[in-house]
Amino acid sequence: MIVETEFTAFVAERSHALVRVAYALTGDQRAAEDLVQGALAKAYARWPRIRGEAEPYVRRIIYNDRASGWRRRARHAELTMAELPDRPAPGSLDHDATVRLVLRQALLALPPRQRAVLVLRYLEDRSIEETAxxxxxxxxxxxxxxxxxxxxxxxxxxxxxxxxxVLR
Structure with a gap:
């Protein structure tokens, strides 16, 4: 019963942050939620054996599962990108949103390890040692x-x- 209580508290407290990171890795809300749900299911099965902080353990599951998905997809599919649309002028309200969308699209075009490193280093503001x-x-x-x-x-x-x- 203690395991369920601790796990439920962890999920309630940290699931939003985990989905945010998974979204940065996947670029899709549903895929991010599925990725986090799968990682939490794996973590729950091992919960009594997790020593120390659980969040780094769960994040590692998320990164590893996503990298496995990239590898599977890379063997079976080709990635194509459409032409980027015209962009609004700098300083307009739409410019910031457009910049974020263009940057997100470019981030999704990076190899899996580079994307994971950039997400950890700049989105999560982790040190090189923590990222490693x-x-x-x-x-x-x-x-x-x-x-x-x-x-x-x-x-x-x-x-x-x-x-x-990148640092925004």
């Missing part, structure tokens, strides 16, 4: 993947000032 721990890799890998990911974003969307936009 979540992804199960070395800090040098995180730094190089972040640099490559940002360079690819600059290439995909050269008119954006990424230094300001």
């Amino acid at each position: 721990e979540v992804l199960g890799c070395r800090p040098g890998t995180v730094a190089s993947q972040a640099a490559r990911g940002l360079a690819k974003l600059r290439q995909l969307v050269p008119e954006l000032d990424l230094a300001a936009e």
Whole structure:
């Protein structure tokens, strides 16, 4: 009974943040909710054995499950992108929303590891060491993947000032 109470409290307190991260990885609300639901089901089965903070454990499940999905899909499908629409003038109310949509589309075009690193580093504001721990890799890998990911974003969307936009 204690396990259920602790798990229910964790889900009530942290599920919104977990869905937000999953959405950044998937770009789709339903897929994000499904990803979090699957991760929570896996975590519940192991709940008594989780030591320390549960959230990093659940986030790691989310990242690993999403990466597995990318790998499966990459073997069976081709990714295509439509032409970007005309953009509103900077300073207009629609400009910020357009910038976010264009950046999101470019983020979705990145390889899975680069996207995960950028989400952890800039959306979740994690350190290189924390990101490396979540992804199960070395800090040098995180730094190089972040640099490559940002360079690819600059290439995909050269008119954006990424230094300001990524950190929003």
